[in-house]
Amino acid sequence: MRAARYYGKEDIRIEDVEVAECGEGQVRVAPAYVGICGTDLHEYLGGPTFAPVEPHPISGDTIPIVLGHEFSGTITEVGPGVSQFKPGQHVVLAETVPDSTVLVLGGGPIGLAVVQCLVALKTKKIIMSEVSKTRQRFAREFGAHHVLCPKTYDLVAISKELSGKDGPDVVFDCAGVPASLVTACKAVKARGTVVNVAIWEREVPFQPNMLVFKEAHYTAVLGYQREDFQAVIDHLAKGTLKPEKMITSTIQLDNVVEGGIKALIKDKESHVKILVEVGGE
Numbered sequence: 343m344r345a346a347r348y349y350g351k352e353d354i355r356i357e358d359v360e361v362a363e364c365g366e367g368q369v370r371v372a373p374a375y376v377g378i379c380g381t382d383l384h385e386y387l388g389g390p391t392f393a394p395v396e397p398h399p400i401s402g403d404t405i406p407i408v409l410g411h412e413f414s415g416t417i418t419e420v421g422p423g424v425s426q427f428k429p430g431q432h433v434v435l436a437e438t439v440p441d442s443t444v445l446v447l448g449g450g451p452i453g454l455a456v457v458q459c460l461v462a463l464k465t466k467k468i469i470m471s472e473v474s475k476t477r478q479r480f481a482r483e484f485g486a487h488h489v490l491c492p493k494t495y496d497l498v499a500i501s502k503e504l505s506g507k508d509g510p511d512v513v514f515d516c517a518g519v520p521a522s523l524v525t526a527c528k529a530v531k532a533r534g535t536v537v538n539v540a541i542w543e544r545e546v547p548f549q550p551n552m553l554v555f556k557e558a559h560y561t562a563v564l565g566y567q568r569e570d571f572q573a574v575i576d577h578l579a580k581g582t583l584k585p586e587k588m589i590t591s592t593i594q595l596d597n598v599v600e601g602g603i604k605a606l607i608k609d610k611e612s613h614v615k616i617l618v619e620v621g622g623e
Contacts, residue, residue: 346598346618347406348385348393354599359408369427370419374621375592377412378602380450381541385409386603388543409598410618443467443505445497445529446486448517449477451615452539454484454588456514459574461485462582469504471497471517471525476611483587492521498529508532514539520546527552527560538562588615595620 345359364370385393393405417431427433442465446453449472460468461484470486472478473493481489488504490497502509509531515522518540526536527549536558553560577583590613593601602616 344595345408346410346595348389348409349406350393351389352386354386354409354603355406356596356598364419364421366422367424368421369417369424369433370421371413371415371433372418372621373410373413373415374619375414375617376410376620377451378598378606378616378618379412380452381411382409383603383606384541384543387607391541391543410620415621441466442511443469443501443507445469445471445501445510445513445526447471447492447497447513447515447522447526448540449474449481449489450516450610451588453477453514453516454480454614455585456516456539457481457484457486458583458585459577462577467504469501469510471522474610477614480587480614492525497525501529505531509534511535512537516540518542523548524552527558530556530558532556533558535559535561589617590614591616592619594618 343359343361344356347355347357347359349355381392384391390405393407394403395405397404415433417427417429417433419429420427444460444465444467446456446460446468449470453470453472454477457468457470467488468486469488469490470478470481471490471492472481473491478489478491490500498509505511509529511531511534513526513530513534513536515526515536516539518538522540523546530536533556536553538560539562574583591601591605593616595618598618602618606613606616
């Protein structure tokens with residue numbers, strides 16, 4: 343089996359790897375497409391960050407590891423003890439209320455996906471902050487009510503004005519830069535919530551009093567529960583989520599570094615999500 347394997351900073355190799363045994367409680371999936379995630383870019387540019395350099399506590403794996411956690415495909419085998427899945431099934435592996443005002447910082451793939459989810463949840467007001475004109479356009483197309491360039495607007499002031507109160511109820515930091523952290527903490531309303539969805543390559547200064555004085559909450563998300571995936575699938579089926587416009591290119595596995603990783607790093611005006619076609623590999 344051929345795979346893209348991560349060895350370290352700026353070192354991804356296409357190699358033949360052995361197919362592991364499908365063990366108890368496991369499912370083997372033949373992937374059709376794999377999305378290149380922002381975390382893959384962070385690992386390539388500045389890792390290893392999440393890629394384990396010591397044995398992972400669950401899998402026991404260390405680098406080099408196979409990349410690709412955003413995939414869709416078909417189950418080809420189930421291990422002993424698996425009853426809820428069967429070969430031939432298709433699978434995928436990506437708190438507000440309707441009257442909330444939400445500020446989303448960063449219009450990359452994660453930020454744009456957050457906007458779409460907020461629209462599907464019928465969020466009252468969605469404010470997007472993004473520098474790239476292309477991604478500003480995507481944000482508008484996906485349903486953001488206000489799209490602002492942080493180089494032009496005072497986001498803290500205008501988000502408070504647009505919320506009609508002392509700030510957004512929730513701020514999603516999808517940018518992961520020092521300026522976005524400060525903006526999120528200053529913009530969120532008293533007792534509101536800042537949600538970190540970004541990946542940070544290095545430590546940054548942080549003044550907790552930005553949250554303490556207004557008794558605001560700071561939380562973070564990384565993985566998802568089964569009900570999250572089910573909710574996404576349900577919205578896709580109903581047509582309330584339409585993410586296909588995010589796919590700006592489809593490439594082959596051999597081109598994953600030049601046409602995928604580097605394209606996403608160097609040409610953000612042209613790309614949002616690049617899929618790697620691996621069906622039949």
